[in-house]
Amino acid sequence: MINKIFNSPAEAVEDIFDGATILISGFGEVGSPIELIHALIDKGVKNLTVVSNNTGSGYIGLAALIENKQVKKVICSFPKTANSVVFPELYSKGEIELELVPQGTLAERIRCGGAGIPAFYTPTSVGTILADGKEKRIINGKEYILEHAIKGDFALVKCLKADRYGNLVYNKTARNFGPIMCAAAKTTIVQAKQIVDVGDIDPEVVVTPGIFVQRVVSVPNPLEESVLIAENRRYPWN
Amino acid sequence: MINKIFNSPAEAVEDIFDGATILISGFGEVGSPIELIHALIDKGVKNLTVVSNNTGSGYIGLAALIENKQVKKVICSFPKTANSVVFPELYSKGEIELELVPQGTLAERIRCGGAGIPAFYTPTSVGTILADGKEKRIINGKEYILEHAIKGDFALVKCLKADRYGNLVYNKTARNFGPIMCAAAKTTIVQAKQIVDVGDIDPEVVVTPGIFVQRVVSVPNPLEESVLIAENRRYPWN
Amino acid sequence: MELKITGWDMNLVAQKIANDIPDGSYVNLGIGIPELVANHIPNGKEIIFHTENGLLGMGPQPEPDKIDPELINAGKKSVSAIPGACYFHHADSFMMIRGGHIDYCVLGAFQVSQEGDLANWSTGEPNSVPAVGGAMDLVAGVKNVFVITTHLTKKGEPKIVKECTYPLTGKNVVNKIYTNLAVIEVIDKKLFVLEMAPGVEFNFLQSVTEAELHTKT
């Protein structure tokens, strides 16, 4: 029998290892799997490479993981947001690496990681410093650069509903990087607000097919990053 | 106001021109936009390049378009099916060109056509005659070949429901090539079993966002190819 | 340089853009001043707004009691979804952008060059954290790239320059520049003044523009 449901975030992240590449869903706090990230902080592995659109806010979730010195490098498109303090400080001190990637290129590199496409040509960033050192190629008279797929050892993803097969649906713009990250990681760990019976999700509306998901954990009342930041909370809890 | 709804298949295909590249949805007859194809037969343009997974059955739909000598070349993965007679005959006489493409490569080339990705590397067909003459490249120790995007001047697609914005949902495995073809053509023409009001399709379950669709036409009772073939029907109607 | 002429209010500039975008267009608005454009769509014109974080058919900020914290725009502000909207993931969202499906984007600028190069993501300061977001994807893929900006920086330096000194977002990508002083079109790597704010004359406009300006005659 297929049962991808794990009992707790701690159990679900138990085998994440030092030096792993981890894809983390979310656009800002929306779609960010805070409980899974906090479980990873509790666990305490180091030298992680994190692939995520942003670098977190305040001292909660992704920012707290970085503050806890567990992250060696981030691959992202927008490493600062309104309440972003941790990453900018470490970056200015040279204590964390950054690979800056245009958002659409980041998304496509992740999708290709899941699709078995090792590399592709794109017009994005041609003529800019982000194309420096990249292979250029003229195709049908237009210039493109070569970009490579991104794959993760693990993905941490947040969704709305999941079943024991790992079929997922999301809520509104919290979908963002979730579906492509699920497919691009060897082991995809998902926190779901709701676990439903197999068959409850209409086959026509499944967004992430279960084949892309290895573990599901129930987090019925996920924390809201911005609420915690407004309350000056930190993780580990202050 | 946005209103992509056209009055008839004839009106919707009116500006398709000689020599156009046309993407046609369907896996066998399932998802094949027969009424749009028949409108194209009525119109009578020639020298078309057709991109479709198969080449049609009997003398209905895509097979009838080919039988009517309107197609110069087909790009497909499987040009013969149980009741496929027209294409094999023309092909054996050298009267139609064939570009044979592995099915997944065909799908990815079409997706890339819609995604602004001009070319990509793939492991599929490495070491086979379908890789002959294609650029080879070793990436991370594994061999890949370069494949290029496919774009259409037009796409003819069948779906279940559409609204006046062009948002679409499909029925079961009739989805197949529809969504990626919609995005890969300059002008995408869709026949829908049902036209619904804007807002009737839940934003979470739209499969093809309206931005990828230019024209929608209502075909509430589409013909069933296999039923017509069993009755020895041909188009133009015998 | 201090301007005696303030020209158009930026809301009026946004309104000009809203008037120039045809009915039925798919439009992506950058964060900040470009968002003003959404407030000025004329009645009867149906414009579909795309936000790259996965929504086509973005509507205005909702009433406080209607806010869903998981429904935001690219600027991470709460928005709504119009009837006929749809949600999708990031790869599909940038398929719309890179694939040339978005008709217009409206972006802010640090600098625009006379050949239509755009610099709007980094001042290149060594200690700042670089952040590019979706800007490079938008200028590479969207059919028409409109820039909305004040004509001069806060320090009074020209933003429309011979060559951008800040890192580029894209080369030869800008189609039109809307400032408080003028509307300028980029045609074949030259800048043509289409309209000037009341009280602005060509010679004055050229004097506050480093790039060479032309008139359509």
Place this chain on the structure above:
Amino acid sequence: MELKITGWDMNLVAQKIANDIPDGSYVNLGIGIPELVANHIPNGKEIIFHTENGLLGMGPQPEPDKIDPELINAGKKSVSAIPGACYFHHADSFMMIRGGHIDYCVLGAFQVSQEGDLANWSTGEPNSVPAVGGAMDLVAGVKNVFVITTHLTKKGEPKIVKECTYPLTGKNVVNKIYTNLAVIEVIDKKLFVLEMAPGVEFNFLQSVTEAELHTKT
């Protein structure tokens, strides 16, 4: 060559494959004989069948009154969808295949070489219409490629050969070969016999196999 020994029935061969595929696997079955595997999944084992035309969680052929003509498998036969199934488009479907997400595929063969090359899409006859479908994608992407085939052709020629004479589907892609006479594993470009049908001895098996066979000792 005419065989005195018919070996296992192909249903029994399919059953062996069904037994060898672990619980919880994602499996794609080729058209024809490979489809037999679905009939032999042991009770209690949950296997999810993928069909490349856009369905994960394919179930058996439905009762005539439950048939939806728009629900078919890759062989274009009517099928059903199990609870927990999902539909998707062709690019997503081949993302599952090419991206290494499918655990097992079971395919027919014209020939398998002793290095694990597979030829199963074309006999190379000059006047035939070539048709490849998803075969090349499957062998390039699926984690374990199983072949189910009769040991000899209808004409009595070996199908397990030193080098394929028919056009290849892929090079070094086959993991296991299941025939009516034996189960053979490909390890480091060599063929190892794992099991033989009742009455089949190694020397006999080698005599009807062009490729060199080995035993695991």
